[in-house]
Amino acid sequence: MGVNYYQVHNVVHCGLPREIDTFVQQMGRGGRDGAPSNELVLFKVHRGRLKHMEPELIRFAKENSVCRRKLLCLAFQTNCEELTPLHICCDVCEKMCKYTLESCPETHVAMRSKEVSESSDEDMMQRNVSDKDRQILSTKLESLYFSLSEEAKGGLLNGELVHGLTTELITNIVSKCDVLFTPEDVMHMFPIWSYKLATKIYTIISDVFEDHDMYNLINSENSSSDSN
Numbered sequence: 001m002g003v004n005y006y007q008v009h010n011v012v013h014c015g016l017p018r019e020i021d022t023f024v025q026q027m028g029r030g031g032r033d034g035a036p037s038n039e040l041v042l043f044k045v046h047r048g049r050l051k052h053m054e055p056e057l058i059r060f061a062k063e064n065s066v067c068r069r070k071l072l073c074l075a076f077q078t079n080c081e082e083l084t085p086l087h088i089c090c091d092v093c094e095k096m097c098k099y100t101l102e103s104c105p106e107t108h109v110a111m112r113s114k115e116v117s118e119s120s121d122e123d124m125m126q127r128n129v130s131d132k133d134r135q136i137l138s139t140k141l142e143s144l145y146f147s148l149s150e151e152a153k154g155g156l157l158n159g160e161l162v163h164g165l166t167t168e169l170i171t172n173i174v175s176k177c178d179v180l181f182t183p184e185d186v187m188h189m190f191p192i193w194s195y196k197l198a199t200k201i202y203t204i205i206s207d208v209f210e211d212h213d214m215y216n217l218i219n220s221e222n223s224s225s226d227s228n
Contacts, residue, residue, distance in 0.1 A: 005193050006033040013041045015049075020057040020075050036088070067093050127209055129178045137177055137208045141170045144200060164197055173201060180205055 011030040017023050031037035043061050050058050056075035060068060068090040073080035083089040086097035148163035160166050169190060173180070180186055183198040192198050 004032045005029070007187075007191070007193075008032065009035055009037040011037065011039050013039070013043070016041065016043055016053065016057060016061060018053050018057075020054050020060070020072070023057060023060075024072060024076075064092060069093075125181060126178045127181075127211065129209075133208060134174050134177065137205065138170060138174045140204045140208065141165075141173060141201065142167075144204060145170060148197075164192055164194055165201075173205075177205055177209075181211075 008030050011027055013023070013026065017026070027039045030039065041061070045062060050061075053061075056071070060071045060075075063071060067080070067082075069083075070080045083093070086093040145165050145167065148165055149160070152162040169192075172190060173186070176189060180189070180202065183195060183202040186192055186198040186201050187195065192201070
């Protein structure tokens with residue numbers, strides 16, 4: 001499929017495709033940055049649906065006693081290394097895992113995310129933002145939205161799918177504008193895959209708050225720490 005979006009760590013399947021290689025391709029869109037990722041399959045066994053699916057995928061969907069990773073590896077005739085602890089592998093292995101949350105050597109994903117967010121909140125720079133500032137920013141981002149949508153007119157895809165900016169995203173950006181100081185901040189906090197779009201959003205934010213120098217300060221600090 002050739003889609004390599006970083007920061008995708010969860011893939012959800014509402015049903016399954018007919019071929020197992022298609023399923024693996026789709027599932028493999030997660031974790032392209034090398035980070036652990038999750039796959040959730042929502043599937044109801046239906047005879048009419050099963051007759052169109054490959055046998056290996058049917059077994060994957062119906063089997064409740066064999067590791068699902070092992071089933072996928074068997075289908076592709078590859079070796080399957082056991083993951084430790086078991087609960088990070090699949091729902092079948094999770095039932096056999098003997099670790100409790102307290103004794104597990106692997107920090108639980110939910111706890112790890114909480115630790116990161118808590119430490120980030122303490123160290124994160126913040127700017128003072130008034131309601132008027134948020135209104136101005138919202139208006140400017142909406143103008144960007146309409147401009148990008150106009151450019152995307154005439155194509156086969158919906159404008160939002162082309163440029164990646166949505167009205168919901170604008171609302172979220174406005175609510176978090178007090179901690180957005182670089183294009184990287186924009187990409188880290190929101191599902192924005194285009195650095196070009198992130199830069200446009202950052203430029204609007206810095207124009208509203210007139211703190212362009214903050215980006216240069218952050219870059220210079222990062223450069224100094226890298227050199228040390």
